[in-house]
Amino acid sequence: MVVHAKIAVTLTVGALDLVALAANVNVIMNRKQRRAKTKVESKAETKPYDPLDNSNDQPFKDHMLHMKEAHDIGHLLWLLNTGRLALPYHHHHEKALNLKLPFDVISENYYKTKPNIVVIDDFMNLEALQKLKNYCLEFPFWNTIYGRGYLGAFRQNGFTPQVLETLSLEMVENLPEIFNTTNKRNLSQMWAFKYESKCPGIDIHADFAAVNVNFWITPTEANADYDKEKDIGKTGGMWIWDAGAPPDWDFTKYNGDDKNEVMEYLKKQQSKAVYIPYKYNRCVLFDSNLFHKTADVNFLPGFDNKRINVTMLFGTRENTGVEPQDMLEAAKLRKMTSQPVLEKLDTETGKVKSIMKEVV
Secondary structure: OHHHHHHHHHHHHHHHHHHHHHHHHHHHHHHHHHHHHHHHHHHHHOOOOOOOOOOOOOOOHHHHHHHHHHHHHHHHHHHHHHOOOOOOOOOOOOOOEOOOOOHHHHHHHHHHOOOOEEEEOOOEOHHHHHHHHHHHHHOOOOOEEEOOOEEEEEHHHOOOOHHHHHHHHHHHHHOOOOOOOOOOOOEEEEEEEEEOOEEOOOOOEOOOOOEEEEEEOOOHHHEOOEEOOOOEEEEEEEEEEEEEOOOOOOHHHHHOOOOHHHHHHHHHOOOOEEEEEEOOOOEEEEEOOEEEEEOOEEEOOOHHHOOEEEEEEEOOOOOOOOOOOOHHHHHHHHHHHOOOHHHHEEOOOOEEOOHHHHHO
8 A cells, every 4th residue: 555655646746747847838839829929910010110210319328428438549549550640641722522523413403302402422532532531530529429329520629621621612613503602602510420330320400501511431331231232331321301490490499409399390291201321422412401310320340430421511591690701702812812912013103902902
């Protein structure tokens, strides 16, 4: 009887083990079924990509100072490793713009597109572009930190590459139909932004200008989503909406940190966005009042692989009551006033002719 009892107990325990094993198998099967069901449901619920989904996100906000420190250390190491501590000559006094571009076609396409947008490939002279890229890599003017993962360099804080002075003047000279007013012929602001390898980039906004010239100077191959066949980066380009900021909105509304009112306005207007893929030496020239944002950035690691875009703003968005400087008139004035004095000397009277009268 005792033996039988032991056997019975053993069988009972074995039966319990089998039941537990079966239950575990059932749990595992249920988990797999649930996962499969979740995948099917997630596929069914997938909505079209909306570039506004990550607006107001600030993923780098809590460690912005660490981002700046890491950039500066990387900058110093890059200078040491590449032997760039002795800065080369960055000036470029002529042909910064690619003068072989079809300027008539560019102007026609700008006004033919509603709202005004035109994409210009092979934008800069390659020698000038390399000088500008070297300037952006070598100089320590990246002092404005943003919570969406990028650093800014502004004209008022030392970002003054001479090549952009040449480029802006050549644009005004060669595209007179676009830069057709005194307001538009004034370079009101310029800056550059440098991004973390992976980040959301600049949020949706409009700018206080008449014409926006935005171009990219990091090689396309540095884009982690590089499409070799099309020679473009699938990420890191730009979204532009077909709606601009209302005339009565102030700067804090169309360019502030809180984007909720902008998003509500765009939805109310049923505004559509166009995507312009990333490409080296590609310029996007557009009405600066249009809402736009950087597409999600995904570039290869490495200091010289960071996405850099340069922006030049011409004119002002509104009539401020201040007459801006006309770049063509300013260039004419510089040319006249830089001539040798002896060439202006009247030999009969011994007096120098008035330069200002000739300019006027």
